[in-house]
Amino acid sequence: MTHLYDGYDIESFEAGRGLWHARIRRADHRPVMIEGCPFATLEVGFAWFNEDAAVEHAKQHIDRFKHCWAAPAQAAGAG
Numbered sequence: 001m002t003h004l005y006d007g008y009d010i011e012s013f014e015a016g017r018g019l020w021h022a023r024i025r026r027a028d029h030r031p032v033m034i035e036g037c038p039f040a041t042l043e044v045g046f047a048w049f050n051e052d053a054a055v056e057h058a059k060q061h062i063d064r065f066k067h068c069w070a071a072p073a074q075a076a077g078a079g
Contacts, residue, residue, distance in 0.1 A: 005058075005059050005062060006059075006063075007026065007028075007066075008027055009027050010022050010062075011025070012054045012058075014051075018050075020047070020050055020053065021043060021046075021047065022044055022055055022058035023041045023042065023043050023058075024043075024062060026069075032069045044061045045057040045061070
């Protein structure tokens, strides 16, 4: 299932029975830039016990790091 949060899509998925993870992607589908390296998606977290816990952790990750993630044009100084 996909959740929209603060300009990011959070996709939760079960990697094994009862082992929930989350992927983060920009809602505009541009890559997340980390120190000049583009990432289409970021997988975050641990093997959470349920989907809600994985999504909540992804939201905390976005809140903590989104200021570091620039779009390619922003990273190049054009934005």
